[in-house]
Amino acid sequence: TDRLRPSVDVGRVAEVVLTALVEALRAQRAFLLLAQAGERPSLTQFASVAFEDGVGRRVTRAGDGPGAAITDGISGEVLATGSALIVNDVAADPRFRPYAFPVGSLLALPLKGGPSGDAVFGVLNVADRRDGHGFTSGDLKLGATVAGLAGAALENALLVTSLQRMSRELAEANHRILDQQGAMIRAEKLSCLGRMAAGVAHELRNPLAVISGRAEMLRMAVSGARAHSVEKADRDLTIIGEQAKRAVRIISGLSAFARERPAELKELALGKLLLDTLELVRSQLKFEAVEVETVLPPNLPLIRGNEDQLQQVFVNLAVNAVQAMKGGGRLILTAHGSPEWLTLTVADTGVGIPPEHLSRVFEPFFTTKPEGEGTGLGLSIIHAIVDAHGGRINVTSRIGVGTVFTLEFPALKEENG
Ligand SMILES: Nc1ncnc2c1ncn2[C@@H]1O[C@H](COP(=O)(O)OP(=O)(O)OP(=O)(O)O)[C@@H](O)[C@H]1O
Numbered sequence: 001t002d003r004l005r006p007s008v009d010v011g012r013v014a015e016v017v018l019t020a021l022v023e024a025l026r027a028q029r030a031f032l033l034l035a036q037a038g039e040r041p042s043l044t045q046f047a048s049v050a051f052e053d054g055v056g057r058r059v060t061r062a063g064d065g066p067g068a069a070i071t072d073g074i075s076g077e078v079l080a081t082g083s084a085l086i087v088n089d090v091a092a093d094p095r096f097r098p099y100a101f102p103v104g105s106l107l108a109l110p111l112k113g114g115p116s117g118d119a120v121f122g123v124l125n126v127a128d129r130r131d132g133h134g135f136t137s138g139d140l141k142l143g144a145t146v147a148g149l150a151g152a153a154l155e156n157a158l159l160v161t162s163l164q165r166m167s168r169e170l171a172e173a174n175h176r177i178l179d180q181q182g183a184m185i186r187a188e189k190l191s192c193l194g195r196m197a198a199g200v201a202h203e204l205r206n207p208l209a210v211i212s213g214r215a216e217m218l219r220m221a222v223s224g225a226r227a228h229s230v231e232k233a234d235r236d237l238t239i240i241g242e243q244a245k246r247a248v249r250i251i252s253g254l255s256a257f258a259r260e261r262p263a264e265l266k267e268l269a270l271g272k273l274l275l276d277t278l279e280l281v282r283s284q285l286k287f288e289a290v291e292v293e294t295v296l297p298p299n300l301p302l303i304r305g306n307e308d309q310l311q312q313v314f315v316n317l318a319v320n321a322v323q324a325m326k327g328g329g330r331l332i333l334t335a336h337g338s339p340e341w342l343t344l345t346v347a348d349t350g351v352g353i354p355p356e357h358l359s360r361v362f363e364p365f366f367t368t369k370p371e372g373e374g375t376g377l378g379l380s381i382i383h384a385i386v387d388a389h390g391g392r393i394n395v396t397s398r399i400g401v402g403t404v405f406t407l408e409f410p411a412l413k414e415e416n417g
């Protein structure tokens, strides 16, 4: 739109043309009527220039209000026939329709354009010679020459105006579409949150039922004060503690989604973070039967990331792998770099994932683990974290052979490289 705007202004062009007519024909007034497309072709006044003694010319534009549609009269005939007309005594002419100003004689000139050059798109009217004489055939010739030149200029200006309008309308339509898209995305997010909330309620119902049941038993045991009640109370307290922790795990897993602000990212070496995390996990998990192998070449590219979140990614992947290798196996971590990406793979020799589950493992609450062991949030949180890092995650698996998760993070360009 902006590129078109300054080039041509129909109002300016009309003013120049009308002024030229008033001056060339020494007329009192000239005005421009433009054709309107519609059921019946009609004209509306667009601009006029009047000559006034002592004042010079005065310009009025139809911008002041919509002009009435003219379908007949002298101008209507010029529109219909495409031929110029001279009417030197309008009062005596049955075709004449009065204007907002007094007119004695009229020279009406068709404005022609279009692809073949003979489509009438407007009428130029010149009213009253200032010397009081009627218009002559010489006046008509001169006027027709001006109208011929004006036609092309006005047509161009009108085209530009309608192009501007179209491009404005397109921009508005585009805006509306973007708004609708935004609304759809918000609605999708809301319904996703709704599904998650339903899942959380479902998941928390069991641990909370166990917690309140055991608490009730404890209360009864303590009030009975029987000999074995201490031993029993101890067992119930342990179960209460476990179930409460499980409920907390579900809630804190969800809070990773609810994060309002994106986590702070800083430059970091992912290989080192991986090794540190492995040490941490090793001390906490039963790795006895699992052999760990790392293939980390030197000079891996740095990435922008959040240490806590990435640590959570590795821990979750390692825990899944170990849980898939109940009878022992190997966990193999590899990394390699390219100018664009840092790629990590986490591979195990576990039970594998059946093909029909592969597309679902990243869904929140998808789990194949028994009650109490898995919430099904691990991989969906990992996915959200990798997304927030501008990265990608993929999984391939073969039943009975093992599973490979591949993670890619955008590599930082080295500043002096
Ligand atoms: N390395 C793996 N080998 C085999 N199956 C896997 C592996 N990793 C994930 N899965 C499958 O994907 C499912 C979803 O994993 P995810 O980590 O999201 O949840 P979870 O481990 O079941 O529970 P949570 O991680 O919340 O405790 C698992 O239940 C399991 O069926």
Ligand SMILES: [Mg+2]
Pocket: 316, 319, 320, 374, 378, 379
């Ligand atoms: Mg898991």
